[in-house]
Amino acid sequence: MSDAAVHDDHHDHKPTGIGRWLFSTNHKDIGTMYLIFALTMFFVGGAMAMVIRAELFQPGLQFVNPQFFNSMTTVHALVMIFGALMPAGVGLANWMIPLMIGAPDMAMPRMNNMSFWLLPFSFTLLLSTFFMEGGAPAGGWTMYPPLVFQLGDGFPFLIFAVHLLGISSIMGAINIIATVFNMRAPGMTFMRLPLFVWTWIITAFLLIAAMPVLAGGVTMLLTDKFFGTAFFDAAGGGDPLLFQHVFWFFGHPEVYILVLPSFGIISQIIPTFARKPLFGYSSMVYATASIAFLSFFVWAHHMFAVGMPLAGELFFMYATMMIAVPTGVKIFNWTATMWKGSMTFETPMLFAIGVLFMFSIGGFSGVMMGITPVDFQYHDTYFIVAHFHYVIVPGIIFGIIGGIYYWLPKWTGHMYDETLGKWHFWLSTISVNVLFFPMHFIGLAGMPRRIPDYSTQFADWNAIISIGGIVFGLSQLIMVWVVIKCIRGGEKATDEVWEGAHGLEFTLPSPPPFHSFTTPPEVTEASAHS
Amino acid sequence: MSVDKLKRTVLGLIAVSLFLVSGAVLAEYPLNLTEGVTETSHRVYELHMIILYVVTVIGIVVFSVMTWSIFHHRKSKGAVAAQFHHSTTAEIIWTVIPILILIGMAIPATQVLIFMEKTGDAEMTLKVTGHQWKWQYDYLDEDITIVSALHADDRAAAQIDSGINPESIDNYLNNVDNPIVLPIDTKIRILTTASDVIHSWWVPDLGWKRDAIPGFINDNWTNIKKVGTYRGKCTELCGKDHGFMPIVVHAVTKEDYAVWIEEKKAEKAEAALGKDMTMAELMEKGATVYAANCAACHMAQGEGAAGLFPALAGSPIATGPAGDHISKVLDGKNLMPAFKGQLNDVDLAAVITYERNSWGNDAGDMVQPSDVKAAR
Amino acid sequence: MSDSSDTYFIPEPSRWPIVGTLALFLTFIGGGMMLNGSGFGTFILGMGIAAVIYMFSGWFSDVIRESMAGNYSKQVDISFRWGMSWFIFSEVMFFAAFFGALFYIRVLSVPWLGGEGAGFATHMFLWPDFKAVWPLLTTPDMALAGVESQYTAIKDVIPAFDVPLVNTILLLSSGVTITLAHHALRKDHRAPLCWWLAATVLLGIVFVYFQIGEYAHAYHELDLTMKSGVYGSTFFMLTGFHGFHVTMGATMIFIILIRSMKGHFSSKDHFAFEGVAWYWHFVDVVWLGLYIFVYWI
Ligand code: HEA
């Protein structure tokens, strides 16, 4: 990174060497580490997805045995969710929130460091299970008992990895809440916060409420296996479904933990490139809060097929359908922001538009699955796989990628290569649809998920899907190249970076000084919302 | 060629080829949910089509508006940004309309759900038990048990480097050794449960799936309207061979069903006699029983899977005293299921004899059905 | 770094977080190996726990030093308050998982197994002789095998109005004593502060002592163990995690006591004290929940 932007030398002495990273108390350095870690994990998880797609390219077993295939599915999901998406979100939060609210750093910089460093160690535990007797977890990322108990020596390490992840997320979330509540610059009232900050506060609340429940759930798994408790064993008076309830009480809010930061990012990007203020700021805030609130009452829509009493099924169906309303409000607000704007299509904007369209597709299939009687048919087929990859890959990954392009010039001080960025977008968009759209068809036609081999009528679609997957995976290498190129040099970025960009982060030089706002800026109504 | 032109050419090519490929596939394969053969499945199918149309229409409207604002308000077309950022009327409209649409979908959904939950007044009961990795069916009114596992041909093909082309097998992975037979026009109560881990019983043509949970029983029902063969799968991840525990239901007329029941009863009576068998008979029968019930874990050549399932070739149990061997198979241990409820004396005697005298094991002794009976 | 309390205090790079991370890593590796039956694992686990303690003492001495040096402005103090409150909230949610499990088991799964509502077929075909009662001592598999628990007077298993009541009184009084300590601190009365703190620690210790006695009674005389079905599971997990929290809380109060004796706190500036007090009250409230739902109802 360049040193050009030093204004206050006294505050800008950077620690050097490996210690700068190991002992860091700097939100930017920690943010950078989070992002690099997330990208690495994205490739690890992606490589596992490639194994899945290679095996499913044709019917019959070609490369891996079924047990290993199940490990691939399971660990792919765990790595992607906990290793790629969540850390990417926290990394962006680390980098941007202090800049956006005019704070010198995060509220608790040392704890911030620990939140990060727990992650690589946690994944070391998780991935080391591949080399243990009995292999890596293969019971699905949902870890349902009693199947999960059949895991060999890896079992306690799976549980402990989840514990470490939980500790990390909770500490990160506490830090974000303390930062936003306590470190806003004078005049930066709550209703002036950039939406990215808002979505992150709400995400942080979700994290603090949901992660401990998961920790409790996996603790019960551990004691059931090693200490003879009977939480999930009918013979002792327990119920395997209890775990599913606990898991999804965490698991459903978790999907909003993943998606809300992405919503926040595109709420920053769209007004910039539409050159128009965000439409319906306050309704965006309320909608986000309602989504988060509702997300605690819909968990059993993942369990429609377990045989719940009718009243439960109806309740969870209605609650699930309701989530479409606030989400719709957000989609419509974004559309209204573009309406009568003055639109340009730089890479971040392209990715944001991609989110609008393709997240909605995933949302629509979500609503279909929320309808209990038909979910009996959809459940555990590729229709579900299609749904969640639509909301996750073009819905979240695209948002995060958009954010990376959007803020990369701010971070590095250089403009990235726009042509390559556009290539990245178009290749990704086309291939992601080739990859995930046909999954709807094979799902409806009856292909179950989590199987290493399938009946021959699904062969052609699966081949197409796998091709889409490879192209999509390779396209992501473009991004890596763009980022590296941009770090190394390129056209100088201005402070504002983008023509229509607003917000405190764009009042700082690009790249910003090592310590962000050592003297807090004044924020006024005009500077906040224009 | 300019970059732009190159881009367009490539995009065009991709789009066209996609269209062609999908056109070809569309013509050949089902893309949608099956309509099925029960009233439930018809209602579910209709509901599915309704919501599919609804969300498609919403999608078209929303995407059109988006597309229009994107293209119409381009800066390159000289669009100048308006600065409005709020409209309560608009907000109310786009909150209320989706609510109304959702209510519209919730009403038929509730009706179908209530219909599906009416489990009463069934004419017969079938208890379905999931095991790793086969289904056991108890015809409770007839006292008949059928254990149904992936067909040996399919299993042979579904191995790495099997050299067998899956296309050469009809209904690849959807064939079982012992299909079940059910009467049509009969309200059948189907109870699902499991012995080891959670499984899920799904025949798409019946219009529902339901988890089979160890220690609990779920109540379901069906009433098949059409003679035919309906195939399904286990749809809850249940370990290594989750992808390999299909379901095959032959739906027949009530008369044919009665005939089939009689056949099964006769077979059962035969097995209960506990007649001694010859080594050849035992070995032959044992091989099939082994392939269907044991090979999933202990592998085709008894080699086991390191760390998970012990090898039987050379195993001290399979070469030691027969009594230990019998009790191990009858009662199971840890991950090894107890087979006393699933296999009859003849099958057990055969498979144990087979294990003791295959893959280099040379116990040389025979285990007779009577031995098994005595050990129970 | 500046020591003025106008700018927000950003600590210098610190080695404690990474030490803490490594310590936890070691603990969990050791724990995992131990559970998998390796004796060496126990050794690593011990080292890990020692490292965790080392990290805590190192980290907190840094914090104490900074605090004593006056580095922490009002704003930093508020950050700590937010941090502590939400940490406690996360603990509440952790307990919520176990309370949720208890409610689910009592209200749904045990009655289902006993044949109520949706459990009709379950009861008839799988657990015909099982009776749904709470506390559950004769588990479904025992009922199936025809074994009865030897303790028929089920309501007397762990009578609510015996040791648990004493423990309730102990904990509630400890809530009072810590509040009295706080009042003393606010008036800068150091001697009563220390005495009340010491009383709180003592009450905590006596509580844990009784709890251990109760466990021993359950294991040896009642045959109520972690392995004796869901009643034992929920009972020991809930009270066990609570007891662990009491122990942690008492340890923290003990440290606060030592710091008070050293004169670390002033009537205005004593967040460490308050944070620990909040934690203690939280442990208290959890106990009330336990008392009502585990012992009483
Ligand atoms: C970020 C991730 C994410 C997000 C945002 C969502 C969003 C939603 N999800 Fe999804 N979901 C997952 C990730 C996600 N999901 C995952 C990972 C699984 C599988 C887990 C597993 O089993 O492994 C899953 C599974 C899953 C199931 C279980 C299916 C099954 O296993 O049988 C259901 C069922 O109801 C469901 C529903 C929904 C709904 C209703 C939404 C809603 O929030 C969507 C709302 C959005 C819209 C509706 C679009 C925009 C709205 C409009 C344009 C307004 C107008 C629209 C209408 C009136 C319809 N999801």
Ligand code: HEA
């Ligand atoms: C959370 C995020 C997330 C993300 C980003 C993805 C991304 C992808 N997923 Fe994932 N997936 C899940 C979450 C996610 N998935 C979950 C929760 C499940 C359910 C698990 C379960 O059932 O328990 C699942 C399951 C799942 C399945 C179903 C498996 C089964 O049911 O058996 C499939 C099958 O195609 C799949 C495919 C893909 C593909 C092709 C991508 C692609 O987007 C990936 C893109 C690829 C790359 C980014 C790799 C790029 C790198 C290279 C090409 C170079 C290769 C190598 C090296 C550098 C070493 N996923």
Ligand code: CUA
């Ligand atoms: Cu049985 Cu999957």
Ligand SMILES: [Cu+2]
């Ligand atoms: Cu959900």
